[in-house]
Amino acid sequence: MDAQIMTAPTPALAIETRVSAPADAPASGAPALIELKRFNFWYGEKQALFDIDLTVKERSVTAFIGPSGCGKSTLLRCLNRMNDLIDGVRVEGSLRVNGEDLYGPDIDVVDVRKRLGMVFQKSNPFPKSIFENVVYGLRIQGERNRTRLRDACEVALKGAALWDEVKDRLDDSALSLSGGQMQRLCIARALAVEPEVVLMDEPCSALDPIATAKIEELIFSLKDRFTIVIVTHNMQQAARVSEETGFFMLGKLVEFDKTDVIFTRPKQKMTEDYITGRFG
Amino acid sequence: MSSATPPLASARKAGLFRSGEPFIWITGSGLAAAVLMVAGLLWLILANGLGFFWPAEVSQYALSDGRTVAGPLAARERVPDPGATAGTPPRWRIKVKQGNRDVTGEDFVWIDESAIRSTTKPADVIAFERREWGAFYGWVKEVRDGGNVVASGRDASWKALGALLPKALDVYEEALTLEKDRIGAVNFEKDKLRLARKKLERKGVSSGPDVEALAAKESKLQAEYDRLLTELQAVRSRVTAVLVLETAGGQEKELPLVQVVRADRPNEMGWFTKAGRYAANVWAFVSEDPRESNTEGGVFPAIFGTVLMVLIMSIVVTPLGVLTAFYLREYAKQGPVVSAVRIAVNNLAGVPSIVYGVFGLGFFIYFLGGSIDRLFFSEALPTPTWGTGGILWASLTLSLLTVPVVIVSAEEGLAAIPRGMREASLALGATKFETMWRVVLPAVMPSILTGLILAMARAAGEVAPLMITGVVKLAPALPIDGFAPFMHLDRKFMHLGFHIYDVGFQSPNVDAARPMVFTTTILLIVLVVALNLTAIVIRGRLRKKLRSSGI
Numbered sequence A: 001m002d003a004q005i006m007t008a009p010t011p012a013l014a015i016e017t018r019v020s021a022p023a024d025a026p027a028s029g030a031p032a033l034i035e036l037k038r039f040n041f042w043y044g045e046k047q048a049l050f051d052i053d054l055t056v057k058e059r060s061v062t063a064f065i066g067p068s069g070c071g072k073s074t075l076l077r078c079l080n081r082m083n084d085l086i087d088g089v090r091v092e093g094s095l096r097v098n099g100e101d102l103y104g105p106d107i108d109v110v111d112v113r114k115r116l117g118m119v120f121q122k123s124n125p126f127p128k129s130i131f132e133n134v135v136y137g138l139r140i141q142g143e144r145n146r147t148r149l150r151d152a153c154e155v156a157l158k159g160a161a162l163w164d165e166v167k168d169r170l171d172d173s174a175l176s177l178s179g180g181q182m183q184r185l186c187i188a189r190a191l192a193v194e195p196e197v198v199l200m201d202e203p204c205s206a207l208d209p210i211a212t213a214k215i216e217e218l219i220f221s222l223k224d225r226f227t228i229v230i231v232t233h234n235m236q237q238a239a240r241v242s243e244e245t246g247f248f249m250l251g252k253l254v255e256f257d258k259t260d261v262i263f264t265r266p267k268q269k270m271t272e273d274y275i276t277g278r279f280g
Numbered sequence B: 001m002s003s004a005t006p007p008l009a010s011a012r013k014a015g016l017f018r019s020g021e022p023f024i025w026i027t028g029s030g031l032a033a034a035v036l037m038v039a040g041l042l043w044l045i046l047a048n049g050l051g052f053f054w055p056a057e058v059s060q061y062a063l064s065d066g067r068t069v070a071g072p073l074a075a076r077e078r079v080p081d082p083g084a085t086a087g088t089p090p091r092w093r094i095k096v097k098q099g100n101r102d103v104t105g106e107d108f109v110w111i112d113e114s115a116i117r118s119t120t121k122p123a124d125v126i127a128f129e130r131r132e133w134g135a136f137y138g139w140v141k142e143v144r145d146g147g148n149v150v151a152s153g154r155d156a157s158w159k160a161l162g163a164l165l166p167k168a169l170d171v172y173e174e175a176l177t178l179e180k181d182r183i184g185a186v187n188f189e190k191d192k193l194r195l196a197r198k199k200l201e202r203k204g205v206s207s208g209p210d211v212e213a214l215a216a217k218e219s220k221l222q223a224e225y226d227r228l229l230t231e232l233q234a235v236r237s238r239v240t241a242v243l244v245l246e247t248a249g250g251q252e253k254e255l256p257l258v259q260v261v262r263a264d265r266p267n268e269m270g271w272f273t274k275a276g277r278y279a280a281n282v283w284a285f286v287s288e289d290p291r292e293s294n295t296e297g298g299v300f301p302a303i304f305g306t307v308l309m310v311l312i313m314s315i316v317v318t319p320l321g322v323l324t325a326f327y328l329r330e331y332a333k334q335g336p337v338v339s340a341v342r343i344a345v346n347n348l349a350g351v352p353s354i355v356y357g358v359f360g361l362g363f364f365i366y367f368l369g370g371s372i373d374r375l376f377f378s379e380a381l382p383t384p385t386w387g388t389g390g391i392l393w394a395s396l397t398l399s400l401l402t403v404p405v406v407i408v409s410a411e412e413g414l415a416a417i418p419r420g421m422r423e424a425s426l427a428l429g430a431t432k433f434e435t436m437w438r439v440v441l442p443a444v445m446p447s448i449l450t451g452l453i454l455a456m457a458r459a460a461g462e463v464a465p466l467m468i469t470g471v472v473k474l475a476p477a478l479p480i481d482g483f484a485p486f487m488h489l490d491r492k493f494m495h496l497g498f499h500i501y502d503v504g505f506q507s508p509n510v511d512a513a514r515p516m517v518f519t520t521t522i523l524l525i526v527l528v529v530a531l532n533l534t535a536i537v538i539r540g541r542l543r544k545k546l547r548s549s550g551i
Helices: A002-006 A072-079 A109-115 A130-134 A136-140 A146-159 A179-192 A209-222 A235-241 A259-264 A269-275 B006-014 B021-053 B154-203 B209-236 B271-287 B300-331 B336-348 B353-376 B391-416 B419-427 B432-461 B496-505 B510-546
Strands: A032-043 A046-057 A061-065 A089-097 A116-119 A197-201 A227-231 A244-249 A252-258 B059-063 B068-071 B073-078 B092-097 B108-112 B116-120 B126-130 B135-145 B148-152 B241-246 B252-256 B260-264
Touching: A032 A072, A032 A227, A046 A072, A046 A227, A046 A244, A046 A252, A061 A072, A061 A235, A072 A089, A072 A116, A072 A197, A072 A227, A072 A244, A109 A116, A116 A179, A116 B419, A130 A136, A130 A146, A130 A179, A136 A146, A136 A179, A136 B432, A146 A179, A179 A197, A179 A209, A179 B419, A209 A227, A209 A235, A227 A235, A235 A259, A244 A259, A244 A269, A252 A259, A252 A269, A259 A269, B021 B271, B021 B510, B068 B092, B068 B108, B068 B135, B135 B154, B135 B252, B148 B154, B154 B209, B154 B241, B154 B260, B271 B300, B271 B510, B300 B336, B300 B391, B300 B432, B300 B496, B300 B510, B336 B391, B353 B391, B391 B432, B419 B432, B432 B496, B432 B510, B496 B510
Parallel strands: A061 A227, A061 A244, A116 A197, A197 A227
Antiparallel strands: A032 A046, A032 A089, A244 A252, B059 B068, B059 B116, B073 B092, B092 B108, B126 B135, B126 B260, B135 B148, B135 B241, B241 B252
């Protein structure tokens, strides 16, 4: 996994559709993992994303903020092609992960989703045992060995800071957990398949402050091993957990910069208005 | 309170309709009406059916015209007298089950209450259940065996009967087993040889080693058959006793002991003896074969046929309905075509069941069965093997009838599964099929079972389509038996629903058979409830697994 991530992007190999502007060089030393250039997206006739240019750095937390309907969740769902499930969607521009065009003709969507795991707004455990939930992705990949599944389950649950709470009842129904535990279970489930990127779509919006704090801590600790993209309504949350933040408005990326820059010295008036609560 | 605060009271009155109070009453009365109807129906069936097995006391009526009649009371009603002037006291008459059809010609007799001189309950009167001619009420005058008088007089004869009857019943049982199992097996083999011979004849082979081998086998079987027949005769001849019976009217009748199924003195029986007899009667009803064109004996073959038919139907209808629902909901592009299909499926449930029967007759029996016969069972033609009604064809017809219910339930279940659950699976790298198989199907199981419960209830109670696809009044053999290949799904079968119709409306002795209608109905209801309960318990377990445990 590490070797794969460390591979630098190789633009020469990718098929560029319409790139004119040179790519923004990564601000700091970390190499770029996800690169979007002039990315456009339509739901049928309705355009939802306009010319998005953005780079997500490896092993960092990137937050997308913005008012409801601004396209931040849509963009997140484009990153692992979950939008393919909707009829009549269309994309234009380039979206590269590790230099590979995600919407290229040879891409295996199922493989993409294995590499870019997702945690949803509403926790959605399967009506199975805790254990079966965590190892679901591994079972899908064909892992049958019970010991290996047990080990992977433990690693994933520890990674999601849930192990101590559930280690004695792995065979209980996942639906017997509390809301916060369920969401951490969903995170563990996503971690178990060892994705390169974990996409989180407002993971704390249905949780109480204590559960939220636990998840935020967890996100912070995961950043050493995974690249995380998080969509959130909660600006404090974005400020607390992320290194870089993108502010979206009406399908456009208004500003993208280091989080402290966005929250202290935004370049755009609109960003400033939003984060100071003048609208949104 | 209302007089103390008039403004409040009036306000409440004005808002009566808005308050929803009347609506609660309307919904409540709807439920009450439904409950009343169900309870009334159940009460009617139970009240009429449950008393049937209770040993009824036998009364003896001396009539003013000098006749004497004995038997249990069957009914009492007012004599219809449209011309009577007002104030005339009503006259009543009673219906007595006098039995003894072979002697008196009538099972039941109406007696005007004014014509009864005296009513007694003789303690020693015996109620017989016989293998033929229905019930007999009266006394045993004498017991003879091989020309010798064994016992004479009512009490001595009763004692002798008590000593002889168990042995006679054992012998009967032995003879029946011999007849059914061993002679039945020989007949089964003989029939196979007959078909083999016919096959050879059609090939034009009339001599040679094959024919000789067949002939050798046949003669061997014939010898076995003759030997068994002799054995059967020997078994039967072990019981030679004859009872000389006497009716209340003074007529005499000889009855071979083997004809007796049960003999009781109901007027002597205490409550516990009666309860024991009741239990024995119920058991006999559910475990024995019918006698006397279904008006007596048990209904075991009908229970067996009904259960087996419903099971085969379930095995066919579940995958058929579930697969259809999955395609309609998960793969088909939603649009006018799918909507039309869905409407058509829903409307299928409204097609009269006899239409399904006709379809089953034409498609399954004549077309499919006829083709199978021509291809694989040509030696038996013109006697059809599969090209005639049978339990498989009836089950398939019923699965067509019930498949809309399963489709609709499964589809509704699929629609109710949250989108998030599918997305979670897809986001973990599962394909659409893996998502269906591992997440959607387990989650939709309770809905499938709901559909199956409805389908089973409908199938168990359906009669019309069965009448032309394989149900018979009396099936000579069960569809499952000890002869290879053990499952004979081409066989005709008996069914409780049809049995009710047959006993109630096609019986030569409707009065005597009427209680059987109710007892059979009770049994059918019990069966449907049992099948449903099983499915409900399974569904409950599944749901428990799918839901949170409530923490």
